Amino acid sequence: DADVTQTPRNRITKTGKRIMLECSQTKGHDRMYWYRQDPGLGLRLIYYSFDVKDINKGEISDGYSVSRQAQAKFSLSLESAIPNQTALYFCATSDTERDRDWSDTQYFGPGTRLTVL
């Protein structure tokens, strides 16, 4: 079984709809991340969470929100989807002691391909 899972794997929705992408992990990691990937651009960080009570914005958080329901679950919501949110979304996890942040290694889920019409 995969250590990091994402649901759904593919989704087509319409402009203005609310959509939630879910991420679960069995690695026991404290840290979880949401990224989006667009053609010709590197992965960009949307939100991250270092534990259940810790939520932080990344570089492109506008139009998104997250919920860390448990150590193993981290959900990303698009409150009102728009076409330029069409992208490949990845969840990632890592488990690094705070004083060794510099060596952090991240492990990615399989991705969710989202199309907003």
Next chain:
Amino acid sequence: RKEVEQDPGPFNVPEGATVAFNCTYSNSASQSFFWYRQDCRKEPKLLMSVYSSGNEDGRFTAQLNRASQYISLLIRDSKLSDSATYLCVVNKMVQGTYKYIFGTGTRLKVLA
């Protein structure tokens, strides 16, 4: 200028060839570096971590040149299965926390 720059390729090489990719980064304070492999429409998977001058794992060698701010990835004896996009990642301190900064990737095609 992008914080992490890679030649997008594609690099088309025959099986058995040796190929090298470079990646340049702009933040001299970055401490750790990674190469990830990404197959088409799949998730990035860690290939190598680079914390000091370099790292070697079988056919793959990564080297770090801090003075010139670049990381290289060398693949020897290329296999068809090495065809993928290789992402350079730099771990950079942002607002008190280290964050991954991704390059856009270099595409490799190994030809039979």
